[in-house]
Amino acid sequence: MSYTWNFDIVWGYRWILLNGTAVTIGLTIAVIVLGLVVGLVAGIAQLSRSPVLRWLSWAYIEMFRLTPLLVLLLWFYYALPIVTGIKLDALTASIVTLTLYGGSFYAEIIRGGIVSIDPGQSEAGMALGMTPARVMRRIVLPQAIKRMIPPLMNQSIIQFKNTSLVSVLAVPDLLYQGQVAAMDTYRALEVYTVVAAIYVIVLLPLTAIVKRAENRLAQSN
Amino acid sequence: MSYKIEVSGLRKSFGTLTVLRDINVAVEPGQVVALIGPSGSGKSTLLRCLNLLVMPDGGKVRIGNDSFSFGTGSKMPGTKEQARFRSNTGMVFQHFNLFPHMTVVENVMEGPVSVKGMSKRQAEQLARRLLAKVGLSDKVDVFPNKLSGGQKQRVAIARALAMEPEVMLFDEATSALDPELVGEVLGVMRDLAAEGMTMIIVTHEIGFAREVADRVVFMRDGVIVEEGPAREVIGHPRQEATKAFLSHFHNRG
Numbered sequence: 001m002s003y004t005w006n007f008d009i010v011w012g013y014r015w016i017l018l019n020g021t022a023v024t025i026g027l028t029i030a031v032i033v034l035g036l037v038v039g040l041v042a043g044i045a046q047l048s049r050s051p052v053l054r055w056l057s058w059a060y061i062e063m064f065r066l067t068p069l070l071v072l073l074l075w076f077y078y079a080l081p082i083v084t085g086i087k088l089d090a091l092t093a094s095i096v097t098l099t100l101y102g103g104s105f106y107a108e109i110i111r112g113g114i115v116s117i118d119p120g121q122s123e124a125g126m127a128l129g130m131t132p133a134r135v136m137r138r139i140v141l142p143q144a145i146k147r148m149i150p151p152l153m154n155q156s157i158i159q160f161k162n163t164s165l166v167s168v169l170a171v172p173d174l175l176y177q178g179q180v181a182a183m184d185t186y187r188a189l190e191v192y193t194v195v196a197a198i199y200v201i202v203l204l205p206l207t208a209i210v211k212r213a214e215n216r217l218a219q220s221n
Numbered sequence: 222m223s224y225k226i227e228v229s230g231l232r233k234s235f236g237t238l239t240v241l242r243d244i245n246v247a248v249e250p251g252q253v254v255a256l257i258g259p260s261g262s263g264k265s266t267l268l269r270c271l272n273l274l275v276m277p278d279g280g281k282v283r284i285g286n287d288s289f290s291f292g293t294g295s296k297m298p299g300t301k302e303q304a305r306f307r308s309n310t311g312m313v314f315q316h317f318n319l320f321p322h323m324t325v326v327e328n329v330m331e332g333p334v335s336v337k338g339m340s341k342r343q344a345e346q347l348a349r350r351l352l353a354k355v356g357l358s359d360k361v362d363v364f365p366n367k368l369s370g371g372q373k374q375r376v377a378i379a380r381a382l383a384m385e386p387e388v389m390l391f392d393e394a395t396s397a398l399d400p401e402l403v404g405e406v407l408g409v410m411r412d413l414a415a416e417g418m419t420m421i422i423v424t425h426e427i428g429f430a431r432e433v434a435d436r437v438v439f440m441r442d443g444v445i446v447e448e449g450p451a452r453e454v455i456g457h458p459r460q461e462a463t464k465a466f467l468s469h470f471h472n473r474g
Contacts, residue, residue, distance in 0.1 A: 126274060127314075129307045142322050
């Protein structure tokens with residue numbers, strides 16, 4: 001069996017694939033930023049003194065952490081309108097779903113980072129006369145964030161790859177454009193190889209940064 | 222109102238475990254009181270009830286002009302009132318609990334700046350003065366992880382003093398230190414006592430208690446068994462439990 005590789009055909013689709021890459025990167029940035037906000041709120045709510053807040057955030061985190069992302073995407077796009085009458089376009093449904101999905105993982109990282117700080121630190125802050133909110137802002141979070149950064153970055157790398165699932169809703173991301181190109185050309189091997197390579201190339205520098213952050217953290221401890 | 226600290230009918234349980242039962246203590250201004258007793262006697266819990274790091278179940282705590290009642294019928298103080306109450310007492314912990322992300326001088330400045338709203342410049346002057354007082358002028362810009370245990374504890378004392386508290390509480394301040402470093406911390410505490418600071422010290426340093434404390438309170442199983450002038454309680458204990466406890470120290474020394 002001999003297969004003649006032909007990457008020239010793929011070159012003809014370079015602008016479409018670049019466009020898809022831009023959509024993927026833009027979507028990733030949006031859902032990371034929004035997901036961090038949701039995750040911070042849910043993570044801190046997990047540590048709240050109010051049982052209602054704790055229960056609500058727990059329910060949210062577990063529901064999204066334990067449901068496959070693909071199922072969530074389909075649900076928000078096809079099922080949500082039936083239940084609520086709210087019809088989201090494909091891009092909005094993707095952003096909402098990925099934000100809530102990523103946020104549930106961020107929430108656990110943020111909660112874990114906060115509880116990893118020695119309770120003596122909070123006590124020392126309280127003993128000085130700080131309110132709990134100020135202790136969180138001045139004493140606990142600055143120390144906890146340093147510990148959270150490597151796992152948050154890892155989760156964000158996973159989130160970048162997760163965005164490829166939005167192609168099922170016909171959002172024109174990198175994978176979707178690749179599918180278009182593959183169908184046009186009948187060159188699935190070349191096209192999907194290039195698509196895979198683009199994901200790797202974008203993520204390589206990010207993983208290097210995470211490594212460095214982890215090393216620096218290990219040293220400072 | 223002649224007492225600086227007044228505790229009456231203080232009770233605390235953790236679940237089914239009663240840690241403090243009906244504790245009454247009064248401390249005059251400038252007095253140094255040493256709390257001694259075996260582990261689990263409740264002495265650390267009593268100290269932590271005094272600045273509300275542990276919320277009492279019942280009784281009354283007064284420090285200076287601030288007082289709170291606890292238990293049925295009394296309203297639990299809100300977080301702001303608790304914070305204000307605590308800012309009037311300085312607490313020194315067994316494990317120092319310095320803020321590792323701040324330099325030594327920033328550790329000491331944190332209370333005045335973030336609680337009292339003091340300007341950074343003014344707080345830094347205050348911090349430098351207090352660090353000089355505890356003998357650490359050369360460590361001002363160092364991070365805590367570069368300090369010995371004794372130095373850390375002296376920074377912690379300076380940090381507590383920066384709030385200009387009416388009362389200082391020491392929770393086994395020398396228990397985590399290597400023996401050769403205990404002296405430098407006790408030295409700072411001795412100076413504070415001589416300046417007239419009102420202090421309650423939870424300690425296992427019986428010799429230090431006899432030398433520096435005006436009064437000694439011996440606790441066991443959540444009650445005060447015996448209290449009185451330091452030399453009397455340590456030198457001539459009346460209660461069997463006190464004798465038994467102190468005999469460990471006499472035998473060792």
